[in-house]
Amino acid sequence: xxxxxxxxxxxxxxxxxxxxxxxxxxxxxxxxxxxxxxxxxxxxxxxxxxxxxxxxxxxxxxxxxxxxxxxxxxxxxxxxxxxxxxxxxxxxxxxxxxxxxxxxxxxxxxxxxxxxxxxxxxxxxxxxxxxxxxxxxxxxxxxxxxxxxxxxxxxxxxxxxxxxxxxxxxxxxxxxxxxxxxxxxxxxxxxxxxxxxxxxxxxxxxxxxxxxxxxxxxxxxxxxxxxxxxxxxxxxxxxxxxxxxxxxxxxxxxxxxxxxxxxxxxxxxxxxxxxxxxxxxxxxxxxxxxxxxxxxxxxxxxxxxxxxxxxxxxxxxxxxxxxxxxxxxxxxxxxxxxxxxxxxxxxxxxxxxxxxxxxxxxxxxxxxxxxxxxxxxxxxxxxxxxxxxxxxxxxxxxxxxxxxxxxxxxxxxxxxxxxxxxxxxxxxxxxxxxxxxxxxxxxxxxxxxxxxxxxxxxxxxxxxxxxxxxxxxxxxxxxx
Numbered sequence: 001x002x003x004x005x006x007x008x009x010x011x012x013x014x015x016x017x018x019x020x021x022x023x024x025x026x027x028x029x030x031x032x033x034x035x036x037x038x039x040x041x042x043x044x045x046x047x048x049x050x051x052x053x054x055x056x057x058x059x060x061x062x063x064x065x066x067x068x069x070x071x072x073x074x075x076x077x078x079x080x081x082x083x084x085x086x087x088x089x090x091x092x093x094x095x096x097x098x099x100x101x102x103x104x105x106x107x108x109x110x111x112x113x114x115x116x117x118x119x120x121x122x123x124x125x126x127x128x129x130x131x132x133x134x135x136x137x138x139x140x141x142x143x144x145x146x147x148x149x150x151x152x153x154x155x156x157x158x159x160x161x162x163x164x165x166x167x168x169x170x171x172x173x174x175x176x177x178x179x180x181x182x183x184x185x186x187x188x189x190x191x192x193x194x195x196x197x198x199x200x201x202x203x204x205x206x207x208x209x210x211x212x213x214x215x216x217x218x219x220x221x222x223x224x225x226x227x228x229x230x231x232x233x234x235x236x237x238x239x240x241x242x243x244x245x246x247x248x249x250x251x252x253x254x255x256x257x258x259x260x261x262x263x264x265x266x267x268x269x270x271x272x273x274x275x276x277x278x279x280x281x282x283x284x285x286x287x288x289x290x291x292x293x294x295x296x297x298x299x300x301x302x303x304x305x306x307x308x309x310x311x312x313x314x315x316x317x318x319x320x321x322x323x324x325x326x327x328x329x330x331x332x333x334x335x336x337x338x339x340x341x342x343x344x345x346x347x348x349x350x351x352x353x354x355x356x357x358x359x360x361x362x363x364x365x366x367x368x369x370x371x372x373x374x375x376x377x378x379x380x381x382x383x384x385x386x387x388x389x390x391x392x393x394x395x396x397x398x399x400x401x402x403x404x405x406x407x408x409x410x411x412x413x414x415x416x417x418x419x420x421x422x423x424x425x426x427x428x429x430x431x432x433x434x435x436x437x438x439x440x441x442x443x444x445x446x447x448x449x450x451x452x453x454x455x456x457x458x459x460x461x462x463x464x465x466x467x468x469x470x471x472x473x474x475x476x477x478x479x480x
Contacts, residue, residue, distance in 0.1 A: 149195055153195065160462075171447075171465050171466065171467050173447075178210050178478070180208055181475075182202075184202065184453075185203070187414070197257075204230075209224075233245065235277055235285075241256065242256060247272065252266040252275055252287055254266075264299060270290045270291045273315055274316065279323075288317070288318050312329075313332030315330070316331060316412065319377070330366065345358065367380035367412070371391070376390055385402045403426070403436045406432070411453050417438070418459045419459055419462070424437075425467065427453070428454055431471060432450075
């Protein structure tokens with residue numbers, strides 16, 4: 001105790017003295033003021049503690065008594081299950097690192113408290129962040145980002161054989177149907193990080209999130225009804241935590257997948273037909289509009305920062321190459337002498353068209369996709385075939401190989417690559433899905449999937465033999 005008092009007096013001696021202390025007057029008044037200050041400090045320090053530990057805090061008003069324990073006791077952290085903090089839990093600041101037996105000045109305590117507050121990570125509770133009115137959470141799923149996979153899917157993930165024969169890497173039949181949209185579906189997209197989640201965009205003004213491997217009455221986990229017109233396209237962010245949707249209401253909406261809350265709204269003067277996240281820059285995305293404009297939007301500011309324009313018709317599809325330095329666009333060629341602008345390759349940074357003499361036939365191309373590894377891309381043609389183009393200048397079309405057998409008939413039908421680039425899959429106007437070999441362009445398999453036009457088909461990003469399709473009949477079909 002003597003050492004503690006000596007340290008206190010030494011610190012007081014180092015402080016600059018006021019005029020009252022120098023003159024030696026009002027000594028009792030100054031002592032009373034210090035005592036009141038010590039009491040207020042003790043009360044403040046006590047209120048900073050958890051409720052169940054306040055009784056152990058010294059009630060004396062002396063500064064030495066306040067820090068006699070050496071540091072502030074705090075309650076232990078709440079239990080964490082499966083490495084994820086639950087929504088109704090809150091992480092408290094750790095104990096302040098004050099060694100026992102040393103006086104801690106007010107300045108040190110304030111600095112340590114500020115540091116603890118800045119490093120604490122409070123988790124929003126369910127009452128603090130309720131789902132918005134336009135989001136409907138369905139029973140049976142507490143956290144869609146932590147849902148478990150069924151045993152047979154986990155077994156597939158563990159036993160993926162990259163050297164399996166082609167027919168063993170293609171789906172063999174229908175395993176489930178997802179029903180909920182009352183009108184046609186324009187797009188269905190697998191989550192890039194969560195193997196069971198799927199997002200869909202419908203003509204009924206709704207975007208939905210599905211847990212494919214749940215029981216049939218619990219597959220629809222969220223319904224996003226913030227759009228006021230048909231939803232044309234939907235995309236997952238690279239981390240799988242956000243969804244970007246666009247539609248006829250002339251806005252793109254960024255949504256938090258877990259909470260269903262709308263993070264940002266990007267309003268434009270034209271209809272948005274397609275959106276694409278940049279593969280390497282998380283804070284930006286491209287959007288193609290109905291008046292032939294392509295805009296690069298900054299997510300933080302919510303405003304367009306670049307515009308790519310070349311007297312185009314309405315933009316139908318966009319896709320980036322693997323390094324994000326170039327992208328390709330397809331547009332409607334309803335205007336006269338516009339066939340040379342049906343497909344354009346753009347330089348992402350310089351905002352210039354690298355080539356517009358890519359596809360010279362008088363047909364619109366509603367879909368375009370880059371190969372996941374090679375410098376090549378494919379485009380769906382309204383002439384009912386998929387053309388192959390070089391990904392290097394001058395971006396010539398391969399006139400000796402194409403994928404034929406399905407029907408497009410002026411519908412917006414998407415085509416896609418498999419994750420390894422070995423297969424090409426497409427929908428068809430007859431409601432079927434068609435699977436082609438990329439190397440030989442041979443038709444390998446087809447399924448009668450829908451009663452009306454099949455608008456979109458895509459492979460699962462991890463499971464090679466799982467495919468999803470959607471169509472105008474309002475159904476989503478999953479094949480395995």
